[in-house]
Amino acid sequence: MTEHVSKELDPHEDLEHQGEAKVMKAFAISREKNVAAGCVVSTGEMIVNSNAIVVRNGETICKGKISQLRKFKEEVKKVKKGSECGISISNVTVASSPSSPVGISPSGMVEFEEGDVIKHYKVVETQRKVGEARRTVLSVVDTA
Numbered sequence: 001m002t003e004h005v006s007k008e009l010d011p012h013e014d015l016e017h018q019g020e021a022k023v024m025k026a027f028a029i030s031r032e033k034n035v036a037a038g039c040v041v042s043t044g045e046m047i048v049n050s051n052a053i054v055v056r057n058g059e060t061i062c063k064g065k066i067s068q069l070r071k072f073k074e075e076v077k078k079v080k081k082g083s084e085c086g087i088s089i090s091n092v093t094v095a096s097s098p099s100s101p102v103g104i105s106p107s108g109m110v111e112f113e114e115g116d117v118i119k120h121y122k123v124v125e126t127q128r129k130v131g132e133a134r135r136t137v138l139s140v141v142d143t144a
Contacts, residue, residue, distance in 0.1 A: 013123050016122050018044050019041060023038070024039060036070070037086065039086070047066065048067070048068065051063065051064075055116065063092070065089065066120065089110045
């Protein structure tokens, strides 16, 4: 009986850390009205079209999708640990009441600040069991 009821529950959505990059400099790309971050990938890798959160002063300020990655002037799909790159994040959702103001460009992209951290993650679903409490989605990744 318990197994049958467990199958009817919504699954947990856990976030699996995939990589992290530190923003060294923020750039405005005026002709496209986009904003990019000059970064160094410190762990894992960054992958275009993947989920990301932006952490500022130890607090998650927003989440979105990595819309563009560049190495030098070339657009790439993936950047690994130790490499410098340019990152743009679109489809931005601002975290509820961040203590630091979050700028969003006219094209809907994050306006980065030096020192921000971009964390790339993927969503992993696991089946819940009867009696398990729901977990908050960002708690797994939200470690500055």
